[in-house]
Amino acid sequence: MLKKILYISLIVGGTAFLSGCAGNSSGKSGNSDELISTDSLSTDAPLKLSEEVISDVIQNISSPVEMASLIKSTGVAFSQKILNDPNNLDKYNTSFKRALNLGVFAADLGYINTFDKNSIVISYLLAVKNLADGIKVGQFFDFAALKRLATNSNNLDSLMEISVSSFNEMDSYLREQNRSNVSSLIVAGTWIEGMYITGSVIEQTNNEELINRLGEQKDIVNILLIILENYKNDPNFTELSSYLQDLKGLYSKVKITTEFGEPKKMEKDGSLIIIQDEISHVNITPEQVKAIIAQIKKIREYIVS
Amino acid sequence: MSIENSKGMKKIFISLLVLFSMFSLAGYAQECNSEALLKQALKEMGNGQYIKDFKVELLKDKKDMKTGYVKFSVVLQSRSQYKFNVVDAPENPEKVIMQLYFKDKLLVSNFEKGKHYKSCQFICGKTGVYSLVFSYKGGAEGCSSAVLSLVKQFSESEMKNF
Numbered sequence: 001m002l003k004k005i006l007y008i009s010l011i012v013g014g015t016a017f018l019s020g021c022a023g024n025s026s027g028k029s030g031n032s033d034e035l036i037s038t039d040s041l042s043t044d045a046p047l048k049l050s051e052e053v054i055s056d057v058i059q060n061i062s063s064p065v066e067m068a069s070l071i072k073s074t075g076v077a078f079s080q081k082i083l084n085d086p087n088n089l090d091k092y093n094t095s096f097k098r099a100l101n102l103g104v105f106a107a108d109l110g111y112i113n114t115f116d117k118n119s120i121v122i123s124y125l126l127a128v129k130n131l132a133d134g135i136k137v138g139q140f141f142d143f144a145a146l147k148r149l150a151t152n153s154n155n156l157d158s159l160m161e162i163s164v165s166s167f168n169e170m171d172s173y174l175r176e177q178n179r180s181n182v183s184s185l186i187v188a189g190t191w192i193e194g195m196y197i198t199g200s201v202i203e204q205t206n207n208e209e210l211i212n213r214l215g216e217q218k219d220i221v222n223i224l225l226i227i228l229e230n231y232k233n234d235p236n237f238t239e240l241s242s243y244l245q246d247l248k249g250l251y252s253k254v255k256i257t258t259e260f261g262e263p264k265k266m267e268k269d270g271s272l273i274i275i276q277d278e279i280s281h282v283n284i285t286p287e288q289v290k291a292i293i294a295q296i297k298k299i300r301e302y303i304v305s
Numbered sequence: 306m307s308i309e310n311s312k313g314m315k316k317i318f319i320s321l322l323v324l325f326s327m328f329s330l331a332g333y334a335q336e337c338n339s340e341a342l343l344k345q346a347l348k349e350m351g352n353g354q355y356i357k358d359f360k361v362e363l364l365k366d367k368k369d370m371k372t373g374y375v376k377f378s379v380v381l382q383s384r385s386q387y388k389f390n391v392v393d394a395p396e397n398p399e400k401v402i403m404q405l406y407f408k409d410k411l412l413v414s415n416f417e418k419g420k421h422y423k424s425c426q427f428i429c430g431k432t433g434v435y436s437l438v439f440s441y442k443g444g445a446e447g448c449s450s451a452v453l454s455l456v457k458q459f460s461e462s463e464m465k466n467f
Binding site: 276 | 343354355356357358380382383384385388407412413415417422423424425426427428429430431432433434455458460461464467
């Protein structure tokens with residue numbers, strides 16, 4: 001009898017122990033229905049880079065926050081005309097196009113939020129939600145909560161936090177589920193749209209800070225290409241990569257020099273502040289700026305059309 | 306079965322039960338309330354613009370004596386002032402150590418000369434991919450949340466004045 005109790009307690013205890021361990025693991029269990037990929041974004045493509053390496057490289061590659069904030073600081077007025085139109089959604093009927101344009105609308109949302117344009121934010125949130133649903137990651141966007149926040153201008157900071165946080169969660173989920181190919185397209189879409197908006201503002205203002213920022217993206221183009229070329233057996237990825245290859249060619253003429261100084265540290269209000277000892281300088285000619293913006297427009301047209 | 310054997314089995318049974326209860330309880334105690342930690346970190350973020358948050362959960366595997374570290378990559382843009390603020394779970398035996406690297410060079414840590422800072426700020430001079438590494442002193446277990454926010458952007462001439 002005692003032996004039987006011992007065996008049962010071993011099984012029960014063991015199960016409890018194992019479930020405790022499972023609770024500690026950081027991986028999220030996914031619903032298999034959410035992982036169904038219906039077209040070109042299947043995950044069976046042979047990888048040159050491991051999922052881990054890719055995920056390490058692409059995290060936060062294309063946050064629209066800095067670029068949008070810099071654009072706002074130039075004093076240029078907000079322009080909805082330069083953004084993608086939510087009415088274009090019907091055109092995006094493949095996972096490839098949906099993922100790319102999810103990135104595009106994410107960048108647009110960042111730009112809209114930075115300028116506090118809550119009157120149009122809902123249509124862009126809806127576009128994001130629809131595209132995310134289309135690639136089976138809509139569960140990360142609580143549209144009702146986002147809409148509630150968007151209707152009150154006092155809540156715009158929270159709206160920004162929640163929408164960016166939703167993107168981060170979705171991105172982590174995609175990478176955990178070995179769907180980095182989808183994640184890489186979202187990243188590419190966000191980056192291109194950010195560059196497109198920047199290019200449009202440069203054309204209006206010829207702002208030197210923005211031109212410098214455009215030039216500094218030289219290294220980012222290279223990283224994006226490394227990621228996208230990992231899926232080059234998919235013809236869609238090959239086409240997108242070829243556009244970026246042309247952009248890389250134009251960037252090769254841009255010179256970035258680095259000046260080394262002394263690192264500086266200070267303490268202010270209980271926070272440690274460090275100033276980097278490396279400062280980069282961009283040498284870019286007006287012709288190079290023009291050519292780069294023209295190529296970005298070409299890529300953006302390919303994505304949103 | 307003899308009385309001695311039966312007593313021996315009883316002892317084993319009770320020991321195993323206690324052992325399993327301890328493991329199970331430890332497992333539950335280690336679960337992180339990431340959402341609450343993130344909420345707190347966002348509250349303490351200040352006036353900057355939220356960019357990204359990082360969930361840190363370092364727990365020992367059965368075979369491990371210590372926890373390791375967790376690494377994230379972030380793209381930081383030049384002439385931008387960033388703030389990294391951290392919040393530790395109250396039950397953490399040690400505070401989280403956050404380190405920012407650029408190409409293997411340590412640039413910033415919230416643990417300097419024996420002092421822990423709840424936040425540190427970094428004025429970036431070069432656009433690129435940076436690594437953010439989190440760990441706990443002595444390989445302790447712990448849960449923390451960190452938020453990256455944009456404080457300010459500078460012009461090229463402003464950067465020269467630092």
